Amino acid sequence: MAAPALPSQTAATMQAITDPDEDLFDDADTAFDEEEDDGYDYDPRDPQLTLDAITRSGKQSMTITLSVHARYTNWKPREAFRELVQNWRDSIIKTFHLAESDFRADRHERTLRRNTEIVYRVLRPPVPGSQGQGQGQGQGQGQGERDCLGYIRFKGRDGYGTVDLCNRAAALEPWHLDLGGTSKTGDAQQAGAHGEGLKIALLTLMRQPRNHAVRCVTGGFNWTFKYSNRGRLQAYLRRIPPPRRQALVDAGRREAARTLLPFAAQPARDVRFVLGEKKTGWDQYGVRGPHKQVAQEAFEAWTSAALFLHHDPEAGGSSHDAAAPGIVRTRHGDLLTSPTLRGSIYLKGLLLRESETDRVPARSASITNLPLRFGYNFAHGATNRDRQSVADVHEEAHTVLAIWQRVLMARPAMVQELSDMLNTTEPQYADVAWATLLHANANADADADAQSQPERLDAAMERLLARLKEHLVSGPCETTWYYTADDKSKNPRLDHIIQGLGCEGAVLASTYWRVLARHGFLRTAEAEQQRRFVAAPPAALPVTDFAASVDRLLRACIRGCPAVADLAVQFVQAGPLHLQLYYSADERLLRVHERWLAPDAVLQELGLVAESVDQPDLLFYAVKELFADALQQQPAEVFRAAEEEDMHEHEHEHEQEPEQSLEPDVVGPHVGLPLHTGARWPEWWRTRAVRRAEHRLLTCVHTGLWLDVTVPPPTDKGTPAGTLRVRWTAYGRLRTDVVVVQCHHASRCAHLGASLFTADDVRVDKLACFTDGLDKADGSSQQQTTAGPACRVSRTSYSAGMHDECGLVAGETYFFVLANPADPGAILSLSDTITVPDSPPTPPPRSASSVAGPIPPGGNDDRRNEAATSDPVSSDTPTKQAEDRAPGSAASLVADARSDSDSVCQCVGENDSDNDSDSDCGVSDDNGRSPALPSPDSRSPDPSVDAPRHRRPRLHRPLRSASTWTAADHKPPAPVDTFSLGRRLESLNLFEIDTDRVYEARHAAENVRAVLAIVKGEKRVAEETRKRRRVDDGGNVDA
Known part of the structure; x- marks a missing residue:
């Protein structure tokens, strides 16, 4: 008689039933307490310990004591909730053969007076060409119920309540509770693979100060989790009789008809976890007391552990939407630009870690511990055992690089953000750590992984860097030449070279510049100078006195400097290049711009006025400029070494063959070096060589x-x-x-x-x-x-x-x-x-005038x-x-x-x-x-x-x-x-003159006379016999 009266029950009576399971399992705790003292534990590692085996044995209940202690790990509640959500997601994807991109969870929320209900539903993706499916809200066992594959629900009053997670057509076996017990290993679509997440999540949620009750209904059993009196995790399994299972289903259908509950869970076919029920039990310290409910605020924070549960009220949508603001989706993962998501790293939609900037020191979500400017959701990868990062730094760098490569294809304007991060040295961002790590590891011979990873990234990197290069040299930056601060400090000629290339210099961060240069997108100013001079065809020497003089004088200055005496000179047709010469160390060759062979071009290059400079002076200035520039391109330390080597060579020649030298008895500049020159800095020797050449040239x-x-x-x-x-x-x-x-x-x-x-x-x-x-x-x-x-x-x-x-x-x-x-x-x-x-x-006839x-x-x-x-x-x-x-x-x-x-x-x-x-x-x-x-x-x-x-x-x-x-x-x-x-004559002693050997010499025109006097003791020469003896006739002859 009572059953027909159910439809006529008042709404107040229906609403009073806040949890249909609560009345059905009020004796569960009592039964658990009674079984607790049996002292018999089952080993969850036993492969034959299944729910079917327990049912066939006729046992109504069983206690399983796990090996994990309450002090194991230091996870937070959000990380524990993430593991439950991960298992929930993985089970739905595997059971219904969904692609990861098809997994969507939509959010629905309803508030009635003091009661709040929040539901996330996963619907079966529509078949292409089929009609739209029902939404399942308030449709009982209709079309909407069949389309919902699982849900997560918060139901509370005055801001506190319970959380339950349900996924259809799934089961939980006792061996899943063992450390390492998992069925996800080797499945690329499954987010978990270590078999520890569920156990650690249960410990974390039940541990003080959270102290939440946790229960699971699956396979026709009610699983209640609690600490033993020794602080170990225990699971009490109690079989649900078939009549009671049906009562649970009926109660769930009634609730689904009046709430946001998508469907009534089947105790024998589904898996349903319930958190935060009002019960009493033991905590990890062995103290018995009431468990706490879950605060709505805590639940909202927990949902950030899953990107597909993230809800941004300011953005006006859920993150599962493909067009959700703040998320740029790619096949390699998602770039998270929303302020609420920045600084976090997700794997397959599940939070690995988020940055903590309010602590000292700040902690980054990146494995590099560098700050993150954006957030990332990796579509592929494996986590470490702590579930806080991907396997290694190279995997993180590879994935971030691949995401950015696709992001720039979808949103080209984002190249500005990437370029700014690469060009920022303080702080250095983990978003672009791949630029440093991959470049460094490419040259590491000892690490095989570091060798293979950059090679694998080359194709993606080239596409990304090509866009960066295009950004750097486009628009007003078309004539900009980029260099690093190190280049500036090491090369004093850098500004001169850049201006000679017709560009304006701009400093680029060293890491940014190196990674672009590694793939040939940038080069040094010296390399560009070399490229243009080497590509320039040789120039024929003009048949002019000025061109021949410049060529010969420059070669003579080079030959006279021991440090560069072996250099060859070649004039080239370098066109509009405003650089005068380039030194090729491999060829020992100076390539000189042909403009220095034309007087007009030299005047313009030196900024001189033609009317005020004659050609000899112009020659001096031109060759001086070229030679000084040639020496500036030589290492400063070669000049002292060359001078010393040349000095020793000349000393040896003077000792061995004094009669063969050009002037053996004249002290030249190579006979010796002053002792104090050893303390000179290297640049002084270069300047010395330039000054000597200038004097010789003058x-x-x-x-x-x-x-x-x-x-x-x-x-x-x-x-x-x-x-x-x-x-x-x-x-x-x-x-x-x-x-x-x-x-x-x-x-x-x-x-x-x-x-x-x-x-x-x-x-x-x-x-x-x-x-x-x-x-x-x-x-x-x-x-x-x-x-x-x-x-x-x-x-x-x-x-x-x-x-x-x-x-x-x-x-x-x-x-x-x-x-x-x-x-x-x-x-x-x-x-x-x-x-x-x-x-x-x-x-010829001569003119008198x-x-x-x-x-x-x-x-x-x-x-x-x-x-x-x-x-x-x-x-x-x-x-x-x-x-x-x-x-x-x-x-x-x-x-x-x-x-x-x-x-x-x-x-x-x-x-x-x-x-x-x-x-x-x-x-x-x-x-x-x-x-x-x-x-x-x-x-x-x-x-x-x-x-x-x-x-x-x-x-x-x-x-x-x-x-x-x-x-x-x-x-x-x-x-x-x-x-x-x-x-x-430095001095003349008249008394030393041999008066018998004084001769007279006459000019050819016979109008000038001179005297030749021989000093006493000198040998007689044959020419004396042909000279006229001088006779003092009183003439004006100066001796």
């Missing part, structure tokens, strides 16, 4: 690298046939005022013109044309015996500005070299080739129309020549004859018979040097005596062939001084 451009060679005019009556006159501009004073003039036969040595740059290159022991004419036993000059004409070497005064080479063969072609023997690195001066005429040329100076072999008049100015002082008439060389200024044959074997004539080699001619073409001392010019202070104060006139230096041209220039091409020069200037 002397060369003013002296003239290109010598004037002419045939003396017929007016020089004392000049024998076969004489060529070499002239240069004396700029300042040399240390010893001694220079070496070499006369080379073009038919034999024309090839040397391209290889002679410094004084060290023309040492007599290095040139075959001289070594073939020397007796190796004593080094004395011998008659040429080899085939072909011989070459000659002479020493004369630099300040004289002139040298006559006599006794040359008519019709033969020669060229000359001028060198400073005191400095092996001094730059050489060369001449064009010139042919000795068969007879002296006839001078102007005197034409010598025309250089290129047709360029270096005198710059000096004849038009009619300067009477600089006129080159014979009369003026005689006045300029007035008595007392110099003697033509002053010599210090010390050995009968010494050669008196400067012309050595080709025709020894010519040396016996009565000519004043030069006298050498026992070391082969010409006497030096007296110092300016020792000269006559007569204002008519003028110093050698400084002419504008010639531009420098490559050595021309023997057929290019001959004596007939030259206009005959005006008569010039033919005195050979001797060595300057």
Whole structure:
């Protein structure tokens, strides 16, 4: 009779039934207490201990004591709830064969006066093409009930209540309670795999201060969990009789009809956990008391442990929605941008760990312990045993990288966020830790995992970094060149190079720059400089004096610096590149921009005004700039080492072969280094090399690298046939005022013109044309015996500005070299080739108003129309020549004859018979040097005596062939001084002069006389027999 009356029960009576299970299982605790003292425990590891076995045995109840203690682990309630939710989710996915992407949990909430109900439901995904399914709310056993696969429900009053989790068509066996007991191992779709989560979750929820009651209904049994009197976890299993099972189902259906409950759980076929019931029991300390209900606020916090349960009221939706704000979904996982989700890491929707920024020190959810700027939900991966992170740091880095790669494809604007994180050094974000870890591990040979992981990431990384590179160089950053702070500190030329590339520099974080550079998306400024110069085609040297001079002078400066003496030079067509040169260490090659071969381009590059700079000065500035830049690209420490090595090499040569050096008795810069230079910093040695080159360059451009060679005019009556006159501009004073003039036969040595740059290159022991004419036993000059004409070497005064080479063969072609023997690195001066005429040329008629100076072999008049100015002082008439060389200024044959074997004539080699001619073409001392010019202070104060006139230096041209220039091409020069200037006397003791050996010398024009006096004790030389004894006739002759 009672059953038909159920539908007519009042609503108040129905609402009073808050838990249909509560009345049915009120005696469960009493039964549990009675069974507790039996002292018989079952081992859950027994594979035959199943619910069916217990049922077949006829037992109504069983107590299972687990091996885990209440103190095991220190999980928090949210982590324990996560494990229950994880098992709930995994069971639904496995039972109903769902794809992870199809698993969705929607949230429904209802509040009625003091009662609150919150339900999360998982619905079966719709079949494509089918009609929409019912929602199951208030439909009893209708269509909606069949579509709901499981639910999580909070039901409470005044903010406290119970939580139950139910999933259909599942079962829990006693062996699941064993540590390691799991059925998820090897299943990629299951979030758990260690078999410990359920047991640890039960301990955590039941432990003080939470002290929640936990019960489970599954397989027709009611499982009640409690601590034993020893603090161990126990499970009391009591079989539910079939009539009572049906009563539970009926009560659940009635509740589902009036609440948000999706369906009534089946005790025999489903798994249902209930937390927070009002019961009494033992805690871990053995104290019996009431259990606590679950607070609604705590439940809301617990749901954050599962991303699919996350509810963001501010965003206005649930996170299960594919278009949920704050979540960017990809196939590798989700990027969580919502403020409530940032700093957390999820695996398959379940929280692994969240960052704690309010504690000191702060704790990050990342395994790297670096702060997270965003949150992440990994779609794949395995956790560590504590369920707080994925297996290792490489797996975390790989997954984050893969997520960002897909995020940038879906939302390209997010590249700004990623770039900012990569370019931030304080703090460093765990979101981009892959940039550091993967780059470092790629070079680790010892760790096999670290080797394989970066290789696996290369494809995804390249796609991601390509977007980053595009972001860095797009828009207003198109001309930006990125570098690191380390590059700036190590390379002082960095700004210069970047500006030369036509870009503006910007600092990039070291990690960011390295990871981009590793995949070829960025390179250093030096690498870009190298790429452009190497790709530039070689440039042909323009046929201009300026281009040839720049080329030769730069090579000469390089040859004179021991640290870079072996470098080669190549001019290239580098186009609009605003860099002047690049040094290739592997090739030992300097690639120089071709713009430095054009005067106009050099003026623009140096910022000079053409009207205020002549070409010699422009040459100096251009070559100085190029050489200094070349040395800046060398390591600073090589300069001292090269100087010391070169010093030892020269000392050894002076010791072994003193007669073979260019000037063995003159102390050069390599003889020794000051002791205090050892304390110099490396950069000082580089600066020292630059300064030396500048001084040599300055002397060369003013002296003239290109010598004037002419045939003396017929007016020089004392000049024998076969004489060529070499002239240069004396700029300042040399240390010893001694220079070496070499006369080379073009038919034999024309090839040397391209290889002679410094004084060290023309040492007599290095040139075959001289070594073939020397007796190796004593080094004395011998008659040429080899085939072909011989070459000659002479020493004369630099300040004289002139040298006559006599006794040359008519019709033969020669060229000359001028060198400073005191400095092996001094730059050489060369001449064009010139042919000795068969007879002296006839001078053209001369004008009384102007005197034409010598025309250089290129047709360029270096005198710059000096004849038009009619300067009477600089006129080159014979009369003026005689006045300029007035008595007392110099003697033509002053010599210090010390050995009968010494050669008196400067012309050595080709025709020894010519040396016996009565000519004043030069006298050498026992070391082969010409006497030096007296110092300016020792000269006559007569204002008519003028110093050698400084002419504008010639531009420098490559050595021309023997057929290019001959004596007939030259206009005959005006008569010039033919005195050979001797060595300057430091002091003179008249009492040491041998009065019987005083001779008289005359100028070729017979208008100037000089005296040659021999010091007592000197050996008599053969030339004395050909000199006229001096007779004191009262004439004005200066001794």
